[in-house]
Amino acid sequence: AIQLTQSPSSLSASVGDRVTITCRASQGITSALAWYQQKPGKPPQLLIFDASSLASGVPSRFRGSGSVTDFTLTIRSLQPEDFATYYCQQFNSYPLTFGGGTKVEIK
Amino acid sequence: QVHLVQSGAEVKKPGASVKVSCEAYGYTFTTSGITWVRQAPGQGLEWMGWISTYNGNTNYAQKIQGRVTMTRDTPRSTAYMELRSLRSDDTAVYYCARGRYTSTYTPFDFWGPGTLVTVSS
Numbered sequence: 001a002i003q004l005t006q007s008p009s010s011l012s013a014s015v016g017d018r019v020t021i022t023c024r025a026s027q028g029i030t031s032a033l034a035w036y037q038q039k040p041g042k043p044p045q046l047l048i049f050d051a052s053s054l055a056s057g058v059p060s061r062f063r064g065s066g067s068v069t070d071f072t073l074t075i076r077s078l079q080p081e082d083f084a085t086y087y088c089q090q091f092n093s094y095p096l097t098f099g100g101g102t103k104v105e106i107k
Numbered sequence: 108q109v110h111l112v113q114s115g116a117e118v119k120k121p122g123a124s125v126k127v128s129c130e131a132y133g134y135t136f137t138t139s140g141i142t143w144v145r146q147a148p149g150q151g152l153e154w155m156g157w158i159s160t161y162n163g164n165t166n167y168a169q170k171i172q173g174r175v176t177m178t179r180d181t182p183r184s185t186a187y188m189e190l191r192s193l194r195s196d197d198t199a200v201y202y203c204a205r206g207r208y209t210s211t212y213t214p215f216d217f218w219g220p221g222t223l224v225t226v227s228s
Contacts, residue, residue, distance in 0.1 A: 034214035036152075043202050043218035044152065055216065083148075087152055089213045095168050100153040 002026050004088050012107040019075040021102045023088035028068045032092035035064055035073045038101075039084045047086075048073065068072035080106070111132040111203055111219035118225045126189040129203030136184035137161045140206040142215055143177065143188045143200040155201075157211045158186060166211045193226045200224075204211050219227045 003026040013019050023033065028099060031051040048054040048064035061076040075082055083106055088099040089100035114128040143155040146190060156167035158177040164174060165177050171190065179186045201222045204215035 001218075032212065043221055044215075045205075045218070046214060046216050049207060049216075050212040089152075089214060091214055094166060094211065096154040096155065096212070098155075101151050 001095050002090050002093060002097055004090055004097055004099035005060060005087075006088060006102050008102060009100065010103040010105065012079050012105050014107045015080055017076055017078045017107075019078050019082075019104060021086055021104075023066075023068045023071040023073070025071070025090055029092035031067050032090055033064075033066070033071050034089045034091065035062075035093045036087045036089065037082075037084045040088065043053045067086050075104075080082060108204065108216045111205065111217060113201075113219040114157060116223040116225070118227065121150055121194055121226055121228055123193050124189060124191040125193060125224050126156050126187055126225070127201050129186045129188070129204075131184045131186070131205070135202045136179075136207075138209070139175070140209060140211065140213065141177075141179070141186040142204045142206055144202045144204055144215075146202070147199040150182075150199075151228070153199075157206070159209075160186065161209070163181075164194070190224075193224075195226050198224065198226045 003028040005024045033051045035048040053063045064075045065072050085101045085103045087101050112130045117125050133167045137160045142160050158165045174191050176189045201220040205217040206213035208218040
């Protein structure tokens with residue numbers, strides 16, 4: 001199975017900060033990567049698919065980049081509603097797998 | 108508007124079975140597969156498997172293969188996930204999610220609210 005390693009596992013940031021989360025795949029997955037945001041008690045919400053395509057209704061401050069094994073989620077100017085846990089997911093091969101998550105907390 | 112409605116919370120004893128439903132609204136049910144993902148308390152997301160709502164083909168995670176069955180009822184626009192021989196480490200919130208693409212290999216653009224399954228003696 002393809003392992004996805006997210007870093008950091010948690011971070012503290014302030015409103016207005018630029019935040020970067022990375023996701024590294026144990027083998028190449030072309031651009032078959034998605035990013036999700038999850039708030040406590042809620043299901044995940046799709047932010048980015050195909051590594052860099054913004055899902056419908058997602059603010060443009062979210063940006064995905066990368067390919068093959070190295071991927072990045074950037075939040076350009078962190079807003080209060082962005083404090084949550086973020087997961088990457090690969091859909092290149094069976095079994096589909098998720099990263100371990102990055103918790104973004106208020107500094 | 109697309110949304111998925113799941114059945115309610117369940118409490119089961121070890122060794123029992125649970126069947127969770129996921130009813131789809133707002134789109135043509137057979138155009139997107141349904142994937143099941145679970146999340147143990149305080150843990151990350153685990154892909155369990157996928158069912159084609161078009162022809163019923165399935166693809167399961169090896170970890171639970173033999174204990175899980177995913178089915179669908181197309182006239183009711185409903186998918187089901189049955190997990191047997193429950194253990195305490197099956198305690199989790201179980202989500203259904205719609206695939207953005209028709210195949211197993213897809214991100215998930217709409218999620219159900221989750222169904223908490225608690226396995227306890």
